[in-house]
Amino acid sequence: xxxxxxxxxxxxxxxxxxxxxxxxxxxxxxxxxxxxxxxxxxxxxxxxxxxxxxxxxxxxxxxxxxxxxxxxxxxxxxxxxxxxxxxxxxxxxxxxxxxxxxxxxxxxxxxxxxxxxxxxxxxxxxxxxxxxxxxxxx
Numbered sequence: 064x065x066x067x068x069x070x071x072x073x074x075x076x077x078x079x080x081x082x083x084x085x086x087x088x089x090x091x092x093x094x095x096x097x098x099x100x101x102x103x104x105x106x107x108x109x110x111x112x113x114x115x116x117x118x119x120x121x122x123x124x125x126x127x128x129x130x131x132x133x134x135x136x137x138x139x140x141x142x143x144x145x146x147x148x149x150x151x152x153x154x155x156x157x158x159x160x161x162x163x164x165x166x167x168x169x170x171x172x173x174x175x176x177x178x179x180x181x182x183x184x185x186x187x188x189x190x191x192x193x194x195x196x197x198x199x200x201x
Contacts, residue, residue: 067199068129075191076125080118082184093169094180103164125188128154132192133201143193151189155182 083095099117101107112120128150135146158181162172170177 064201067201068133069126071192071195071199071201072126072129073122074195075129075188076122077118078191079125079184079188080121082187083180086180086184090176090180092174092177092180093167094177094184096167097158097161097165097169097177097181100161100165100167100169102166108166129192129196129201133196136196136201143197147189147193148186151185151192152182154188155185158182 080095080098083098087093087095098121099114101112101117101120107120132147132150135150136143139146158178159172162169
């Protein structure tokens with residue numbers, strides 16, 4: 064089960080970071096920078112982390128989300144899509160504290176394009192989370 068959680072979390076997390084990276088490259092809106100940002104965490108901000116390590120931090124969060132989704136899927140009697148999409152939308156709300164706490168240059172709090180990219184990316188994450196747990200039988 065642990066390996067399957069890592070596979071699902073890695074795949075969905077990489078889709079999300081790839082989405083943010085792509086849109087940052089296409090538009091210059093720093094959504095990938097925001098996703099990878101740790102400059103407000105006291106211990107972590109003291110090191111200049113590589114993109115690989117920043118992505119690993121992101122994947123650790125994704126790995127933690129997968130068992131929460133699986134538990135909710137098993138305990139709740141609602142549609143799995145509803146659970147996955149509500150969870151991904153709820154997680155996407157971290158946009159606001161991340162923008163407020165960021166030291167680096169990131170999108171503004173109410174940047175409509177950044178919000179659209181951010182929320183569609185997290186919606187995509189939720190879709191992958193639900194589909195992959197169905198395919199991998201979690």
